Amino acid sequence: MQASRKSTSKVDSRLPKKHIAAATAVAFCLVGVMSLLPSKNVQAKRNVIALDLPADAPALSQAASPAPSTPDKSNNDSAPKTLNWQETTIASGDNLTTAFKRLGLNASDVYRVANTSTERKPLRRLRPGEHIAICLNEEGLLAQVKYTRSTLEHYLYERGESGFTGKKIVLQPDLLPTYKTAIINNSLSLDANRVGLSQAKIMELANIFGWDIDFALDIRNGDAFSVLYDEKFLNGEKVGTGDILAATFSNHGTTYSAVRYIEQDGSINYYTPDGKPMRKAFLRAPLDFTRISSNFSLRRKHPVHKRIKAHRGVDYAAPRGTPVYAAGDGKIIASGYSKANGNYVFIQHGGKYVTKYLHLTKRLTRKGKHVSQGKTIGTVGSTGYATGPHLHYEFLVNGVHRNPRTVKLPDAKTIAKNQRGEFYAQTTPLLNQLSQHDGLLLAQADLHD
Numbered sequence: 048m049q050a051s052r053k054s055t056s057k058v059d060s061r062l063p064k065k066h067i068a069a070a071t072a073v074a075f076c077l078v079g080v081m082s083l084l085p086s087k088n089v090q091a092k093r094n095v096i097a098l099d100l101p102a103d104a105p106a107l108s109q110a111a112s113p114a115p116s117t118p119d120k121s122n123n124d125s126a127p128k129t130l131n132w133q134e135t136t137i138a139s140g141d142n143l144t145t146a147f148k149r150l151g152l153n154a155s156d157v158y159r160v161a162n163t164s165t166e167r168k169p170l171r172r173l174r175p176g177e178h179i180a181i182c183l184n185e186e187g188l189l190a191q192v193k194y195t196r197s198t199l200e201h202y203l204y205e206r207g208e209s210g211f212t213g214k215k216i217v218l219q220p221d222l223l224p225t226y227k228t229a230i231i232n233n234s235l236s237l238d239a240n241r242v243g244l245s246q247a248k249i250m251e252l253a254n255i256f257g258w259d260i261d262f263a264l265d266i267r268n269g270d271a272f273s274v275l276y277d278e279k280f281l282n283g284e285k286v287g288t289g290d291i292l293a294a295t296f297s298n299h300g301t302t303y304s305a306v307r308y309i310e311q312d313g314s315i316n317y318y319t320p321d322g323k324p325m326r327k328a329f330l331r332a333p334l335d336f337t338r339i340s341s342n343f344s345l346r347r348k349h350p351v352h353k354r355i356k357a358h359r360g361v362d363y364a365a366p367r368g369t370p371v372y373a374a375g376d377g378k379i380i381a382s383g384y385s386k387a388n389g390n391y392v393f394i395q396h397g398g399k400y401v402t403k404y405l406h407l408t409k410r411l412t413r414k415g416k417h418v419s420q421g422k423t424i425g426t427v428g429s430t431g432y433a434t435g436p437h438l439h440y441e442f443l444v445n446g447v448h449r450n451p452r453t454v455k456l457p458d459a460k461t462i463a464k465n466q467r468g469e470f471y472a473q474t475t476p477l478l479n480q481l482s483q484h485d486g487l488l489l490a491q492a493d494l495h496d
């Protein structure tokens with residue numbers, strides 16, 4: 048039922064045509080070993096990997112050697128060579144020096160590789176969980192360094208006559224469109240998980256529709272979604288997922304549709320099928336919905352005043368310390384403390400809108416500062432008149448309190464007129480695919496009636 052969409056693959060970029068050898072003619076490293084298999088004989092703190100080079104493997108080196116006495120074995124030696132890659136996993140706090148030290152390299156190796164003529168920046172930002180593998184040449188000198196960021200992306204640094212040069216290698220996976228749909232009976236997380244959506248994809252879905260739907264408070268049983276996205280495969284193995292391509296979400300009987308559009312500058316945004324941006328000038332809920340612990344009743348007795356207090360905002364109960372975001376771009380017009388509000392922040396958005404955030408544990412901004420949408424301005428707490436940690440959020444239009452959950456939010460920038468043709472060309476096939484799946488499902492449902 049799913050059409051396979053193959054992307055152009057350039058897997059062979061793993062095997063460079065030109066190989067610049069170091070001082071010796073034969074480097075004992077083969078570039079682009081797909082996965083470095085840890086040997087059973089793991090030495091202290093390092094993995095020694097030994098791989099047999101197939102007899103028909105490309106010649107390792109033809110480069111002129113400054114040591115003419117070294118015999119050139121690359122053309123006539125058909126005996127299997129042993130590849131000695133050693134690999135280490137980046138831990139928290141690691142840098143090139145500590146990683147190289149574990150691999151038995153010294154400070155001058157670090158210096159040489161860190162001063163590579165190309166792609167030196169990535170080596171300064173090693174992240175935990177990534178891998179660095181090294182390979183020595185016949186003389187025991189560092190010949191190659193492979194820095195692996197993900198299954199699809201790595202950097203290769205090779206010793207040349209005038210120092211190391213680096214290059215970025217990105218493998219192109221095959222893409223297979225995948226369709227998922229669910230009706231919500233328990234919670235978005237549970238039901239989406241049940242049909243095979245990862246937590247990250249659920250967040251992606253919520254981020255697309257979160258401008259119209261309050262995922263913190265407004266998801267009901269019977270709500271439903273359908274989503275189309277790519278799964279990525281490399282050599283038949285699933286290596287990840289791509290962006291959501293198109294999706295629908297039905298909330299309280301209203302169905303919202305969204306489709307991905309790649310803008311001219313390469314950035315990705317989601318639009319309604321007729322070209323209105325999903326993104327609004329304001330977040331519907333100014334905090335991470337996954338951290339909401341319970342719904343507050345909106346007409347409750349005020350715990351401190353013991354009377355029904357006119358409630359002019361929304362309360363989001365969430366663990367103390369949950370980040371609170373600026374709902375939209377604006378300027379901080381107040382950041383302070385009062386007995387009732389506790390720590391509070393007010394933001395002015397243009398001439399018309401003000402948003403207010405109360406009972407914060409911490410304020411992470413100050414008066415006069417400009418903030419952009421999504422910027423953390425404080426954390427959830429229970430300062431002021433509050434019995435438990437929650438965010439009290441108010442939304443004012445021309446000085447009048449409006450319900451933040453239902454107020455019509457102004458749109459962010461609409462797609463330009465001269466881009467409409469391109470927009471429909473890109474998005475119509477995606478929406479058609481989604482509705483074909485949805486339609487198929489409806490047809491099946493009819494058959495069972």
Ligand SMILES: [Zn+2]
Nearest residue numbers: 360361362439
């Ligand atoms: Zn409140």
